[in-house]
Amino acid sequence: MKSASLPQGFFLGQIPPNWNEYVRASSWQDAHNNRVKVRIPGKHSKSGEIPDKDLPWAIVEQSTSSGNLNGSSVGLWGGEWVTGYFLDKDEQIPVITGVLGVNTIEDEKLDASIGGSTQFKPVKRFNGFVAKLYQMRGGSKPKESAGMDKETIKKATKGMGEGSKSDAELQEMFNNPNMRRSDPEELEREQLARIRSLPEPTGDVIDLSDTEPETRTLAQIQADSAAREQRIINQIGEEEYYRRQRERLNR
Amino acid sequence: MAKASAASKYSEITLIKDRDGEEINVQLEGKTVEFNYYESIRSPNITANLMIIDTGFSARYSKEFDRQERTGSIYSALPLTGNEKLRFIIESSLGQLNFTNRPLFVNGSTSPDQNSQREAILLSLFSEGAKLNSESTVLRKYGGNIGESVKNILNEFLIQKSESVRLNPNNIQSTANAYNFVGNSKSAFEIICNLGSKSIAQKDSAGFFFFETKDGFNFKSIDDLISKDSSYEYYKSEVLNQNMSDVGNDYKILSHHVRKNQNLLNALNAGVFLSRNIYFNPKTFEETELLYEFSDGKLVKSLGKSAEAPEVNGYTKTHYNILDIGTLEETVKGNDNNDPKDYQAQAAMRYNILFSQLVDIQIPCNPNLKAGDTIDCYFEIITQSKKEQGHDPVQSGKYLIVDLCHHFEPTRSITSLTLARDSYGLYTTKNES
Numbered sequence: 001m002k003s004a005s006l007p008q009g010f011f012l013g014q015i016p017p018n019w020n021e022y023v024r025a026s027s028w029q030d031a032h033n034n035r036v037k038v039r040i041p042g043k044h045s046k047s048g049e050i051p052d053k054d055l056p057w058a059i060v061e062q063s064t065s066s067g068n069l070n071g072s073s074v075g076l077w078g079g080e081w082v083t084g085y086f087l088d089k090d091e092q093i094p095v096i097t098g099v100l101g102v103n104t105i106e107d108e109k110l111d112a113s114i115g116g117s118t119q120f121k122p123v124k125r126f127n128g129f130v131a132k133l134y135q136m137r138g139g140s141k142p143k144e145s146a147g148m149d150k151e152t153i154k155k156a157t158k159g160m161g162e163g164s165k166s167d168a169e170l171q172e173m174f175n176n177p178n179m180r181r182s183d184p185e186e187l188e189r190e191q192l193a194r195i196r197s198l199p200e201p202t203g204d205v206i207d208l209s210d211t212e213p214e215t216r217t218l219a220q221i222q223a224d225s226a227a228r229e230q231r232i233i234n235q236i237g238e239e240e241y242y243r244r245q246r247e248r249l250n251r
Numbered sequence: 252m253a254k255a256s257a258a259s260k261y262s263e264i265t266l267i268k269d270r271d272g273e274e275i276n277v278q279l280e281g282k283t284v285e286f287n288y289y290e291s292i293r294s295p296n297i298t299a300n301l302m303i304i305d306t307g308f309s310a311r312y313s314k315e316f317d318r319q320e321r322t323g324s325i326y327s328a329l330p331l332t333g334n335e336k337l338r339f340i341i342e343s344s345l346g347q348l349n350f351t352n353r354p355l356f357v358n359g360s361t362s363p364d365q366n367s368q369r370e371a372i373l374l375s376l377f378s379e380g381a382k383l384n385s386e387s388t389v390l391r392k393y394g395g396n397i398g399e400s401v402k403n404i405l406n407e408f409l410i411q412k413s414e415s416v417r418l419n420p421n422n423i424q425s426t427a428n429a430y431n432f433v434g435n436s437k438s439a440f441e442i443i444c445n446l447g448s449k450s451i452a453q454k455d456s457a458g459f460f461f462f463e464t465k466d467g468f469n470f471k472s473i474d475d476l477i478s479k480d481s482s483y484e485y486y487k488s489e490v491l492n493q494n495m496s497d498v499g500n501d502y503k504i505l506s507h508h509v510r511k512n513q514n515l516l517n518a519l520n521a522g523v524f525l526s527r528n529i530y531f532n533p534k535t536f537e538e539t540e541l542l543y544e545f546s547d548g549k550l551v552k553s554l555g556k557s558a559e560a561p562e563v564n565g566y567t568k569t570h571y572n573i574l575d576i577g578t579l580e581e582t583v584k585g586n587d588n589n590d591p592k593d594y595q596a597q598a599a600m601r602y603n604i605l606f607s608q609l610v611d612i613q614i615p616c617n618p619n620l621k622a623g624d625t626i627d628c629y630f631e632i633i634t635q636s637k638k639e640q641g642h643d644p645v646q647s648g649k650y651l652i653v654d655l656c657h658h659f660e661p662t663r664s665i666t667s668l669t670l671a672r673d674s675y676g677l678y679t680t681k682n683e684s
Contacts, residue, residue, distance in 0.1 A: 025583045032534045032576070035583065043435040045390045050433060053581045054392035059533055087533070087573040090445060091435055094578075 010085050011094065013040035014120055016052040017078035017112050018128035034060045034074040038082065038094055041120060051116030058084060058094040075099070079110075079123025187236065253500035254344040255615030259664040261286075262340040263351065264301075268329050270313060277309050277325055284371075284661060286341065288348060290622035291654040292460045292476070295440040295468075296381040299355055301337065301374045326372050331360040337376055341657075343664050345501060346618040348465065348657060353415040356382055380416050380463060381440075383409045389434030389442055392579060397450045398425035400432075401443050401461070401470045408439040409468075417467030424459070424471045426450040430589035431579040443470065448598045449589055456551045457598035458605075464621040471623065473601055474552045477651055477673070481627040485614055488631060501615045504628065505665065511609040515561065522568025523603040524560050528596050529569060534576045542566060543596035550604065554625070554649045556676035558604055570595055608672040610650065616664035622655045628670065648677045 018024075019037035037055040044050050060074045061084070076082070076099060084096040102125075109124040150171060216224070233241045264279040264286075285302040305324040312320055312328045325331060336354040340347055355376040364371040387408035393400040402423050409416045428451050434442060440461070447459040452472035461470045487504040518524065523545060530539045545560050572595065577585015612628070620626070628650050629642040650670035658665050 021583050030582070030584045032583070044433070049390045050392060054433065054579065056433065056578045057580070057583070088575070090432070092432055092578060093533075093573055093575055 009091070010083065011038075011040045011043065012081065012083050013038040013044075013058075013094070014118060014123075015039075015076050015078050015080045015082060016055065016118055017110070017123055019052055019055070019078065020076060021057075022073075023128065032057070032059065034062075034076075036060060036074075036076045036078075036096070038084070038096065039118065039120070040094070043091070046117065046119050048116035052113050052118075053116070056092060056094055058082075058096045059087075060096045077125075078127050079118070079125070187240075253503065253615040254498070255501040255617060256505070256663050256665060257344070258662055259341050259343040259616060259659050261659075262342055262347075264337065264339040264341075266325065266329075266357075267336040267338060267354065268310075270329075275310065275329065277329065279303055282309070283659075286339075286659040288657040288659075289655065290462070290464050292462045292622045292651075293653065294463070295384070295444060295461050296463045297355070297378040297465070298381075299337075299376040301376065303372050303374070304369055305372055306369045324370050324372070326360065326362050326370060331357065331372070331374070333357055333359055334382075337374070341618070341659055343616045343618055345616065348618045350465075353379065353417065355379075378463060379413055380409055380468065383412050383416065384438050384440045386412075387439040388436050389439055390436060392431065392433045394431040394579070395429050396425055397428065397430050397446050397459075398423055398470065400430070401446060404439050404443060405468060419467050422467060422469040422471070424452065424475055426459070426472075427453050427456075428589055428593060433579065448602070449594055451594050451597070453551065455549065455597060456601075457594040458601040460623070462622055464623065466621065469623060473605055476623050477554050477605075477625060477649070478552050479625055481649055482620065482624045483617065484627040484629065485612070486629045501617070503615070504630075505613040505615070507610060507612040507628075507630070509608075509610050510669070511607075513607050518603055518607070519563070519567040521599060521603050522566065522570065522596070523600050524563045525566045526596050526599065527566040527569045528572065528592070530572045530574055530592060532574045532576060541592065541596075543600070545600050545604070550601075550673065553674040554651060554672050555674035558607070558674040568599075570599070604673045605651070606653075606671050608675075609653070610670045610672070612668050612670060614666050614668065616657055616659070616666050618657055618666075620652060620655060620666060620668070622652050624652050625649050626652065626668075626670070642677070644677055645675045648672070648675075 015036045016039055021031040021033070021035050025031040035057040037052060038058040039050075039052070039055055044055060060076060062072070062074060066072045076096070080102065081100040082096045083098050083100065084094055087093040087095055109122045110118060111124045111127040153171065214221075229241075236244075261280045261283060264283055266277040266279055268275045268277070279301075282303040282305055283301060284304055286299070287301075288297070288299045290297055303325075305326065307324050308322050309325040310328040311322050314320055316330075317328075322328065329335070335357040337357065338351050338354040340349045340351055355378055358375040358377050360372055360374045362370050362372050389404060389408065393403060402418070402420065405418055405423070410418050428449075430446070430449055432442075432446075443461045447461050447470070448457070450459040450472065451457045452459075452474050456472060456474045458473045459470055460473070460476070461468070463469070483502060485502050485504050487507060522543075525542065525544045528541045528543055530541070531537075532539075544563075549560075550558055570591075572591045574590065575588040577583070578588065610628075626649075628647060630646045632641055632643045634640070650672050652668050653671045654669035656667040658667060
């Protein structure tokens with residue numbers, strides 16, 4: 001039987017529920033990386049003649065933003081329709097290149113295969129087994145919540161305003177939630193109040209002749225600037241810092 | 252003329268048409284002017300064609316077409332619409348072709364010559380397996396020994412569908428390697444033919460053929476085919492034995508023509524003698540490069556003395572392979588699925604070496620011969636030497652029947668063969684190391 005639809009070697013297929021390496025791998029050592037099984041209309045049966053377990057594992061091709069610099073998991077969980085191609089002439093090794101956008105309007109949808117096949121019917125977004133700890137089993141539960149210890153703080157702040165604060169002061173600063181994460185709205189209000197309290201401009205020329213000349217090298221200026229930036233980040237948090245920076249640039 | 256070359260006897264040639272549930276039989280013994288029967292190790296099914304002359308008294312028109320229900324030619328009156336069956340027995344002095352239990356099917360017909368008195372009709376025919384194959388869609392996953400998978404596919408899609416399709420389990424050879432695959436909705440023949448090049452009989456013995464003969468389907472390795480004993484001996488000689496009925500004349504080569512004796516550039520381009528093979532493991536991202544070299548004595552078995560390899564200074568073809576690492580496993584674990592290192596380069600070499608010499612011969616009709624058989628051919632030596640004359644020690648020897656045609660006419664019957672050979676010389680070599 002010949003089928004004439006997609007170009008030779010390409011396919012359109014559906015991921016069956018419960019058949020990704022997150023839920024099937026007992027150990028991450030066994031897994032390739034993010035493979036999922038795929039059922040391809042025209043190649044695999046609609047019914048259970050070829051059940052989900054006999055379908056081929058497909059390698060998932062990711063975008064360049066998933067290279068070594070970033071790395072990320074694929075979002076294929078089950079039920080998605082995907083496109084791809086085969087690595088071999090006999091069309092036994094599929095590779096998925098993309099996922100088709102899905103209309104999330106809830107309708108009558110499956111949450112598992114019936115008789116070993118989805119029969120190409122729509123599948124619920126939250127289907128299949130519930131993944132423990134989101135992805136992989138393995139490893140014991142942490143005994144206490146994550147937090148920075150003294151040594152880590154010391155390493156992280158090495159070279160930044162050294163001597164200005166004692167270790168005890170730094171520890172206290174990080175333990176104080178208000179210091180670590182100030183309320184952004186409150187900070188903004190304070191900043192606005194400071195701006196309003198500035199005197200009105202008089203039009204006088206400011207004489208800078210008696211100010212002290214800059215004696216630092218460019219590298220020292222950059223280092224001081226970086227240290228100051230880090231101190232601010234430590235106080236208000238990285239996210240808030242960059243939000244303000246963006247806001248300032250936009251202004 | 253040899254006895255076997257004389258006209259053969261059509262003991263039965265019956266065309267069977269199912270018309271509205273009624274079976275209509277038309278006897279074609281007196282109408283047949285030419286019959287050609289074909290087998291090939293490169294074809295998964297038998298084919299044939301039949302030329303008949305019809306003068307218009309063969310069949311009656313149905314009432315649907317002609318209220319008077321007059322007689323007419325089978326082309327119009329039967330009418331020929333394809334899917335008719337042809338049952339036949341053709342007997343020559345050396346044997347018979349008997350297709351009464353497994354009739355061939357009409358693929359189509361043409362009427363190349365027609366006048367008011369008669370018409371010539373050419374029927375093309377195929378075996379039932381070809382029809383069942385076209386209706387087959389292989390979906391399931393198959394695993395383990397490739398020979399077993401071939402048996403399962405044939406049983407499921409052909410043997411169980413028709414009583415007239417034959418399978419002798421001994422003709423399906425087991426392989427030394429295992430392979431997991433899914434049918435991908437391909438036809439049975441397409442899958443089995445593809446499996447042939449992935450199958451190995453033993454180390455350094457890759458390459459199988461899937462083909463049909465009058466005895467049924469075969470899935471056999473090249474080495475198994477060529478290592479069988481020769482079924483007949485044929486001689487090329489300019490003289491015939493005195494007595495016309497001397498059976499010795501039945502085994503004379505009537506004509507022979509060397510179609511091919513090596514094609515070095517094609518062989519180099521196919522990487523027959525030295526190929527580079529790149530393998531990529533998608534799990535470990537490991538890339539491996541191997542050179543596969545054909546050297547003297549590399550063939551496990553050969554039809555003549557060891558095949559010779561020319562001097563090749565560098566690889567002439569690169570094969571790229573992505574390894575199949577547990578693609579069809581139920582769990583995420585899995586090792587190489589039929590590692591191509593074991594068969595790919597070897598199969599490419601083996602098929603090409605086998606077809607390095609092709610010879611066409613014509614012999615008096617011998618219906619006992621089948622595609623995949625081996626025969627011994629002896630050609631005369633051309634020499635001015637006064638020493639004893641004899642056979643050409645290089646050309647003579649064992650040949651494999653690749654294509655076969657039994658040709659029957661009202662005055663003669665002949666068998667045309669395309670023979671292949673991988674090496675030269677009278678004596679067979681077996682490399683058991």
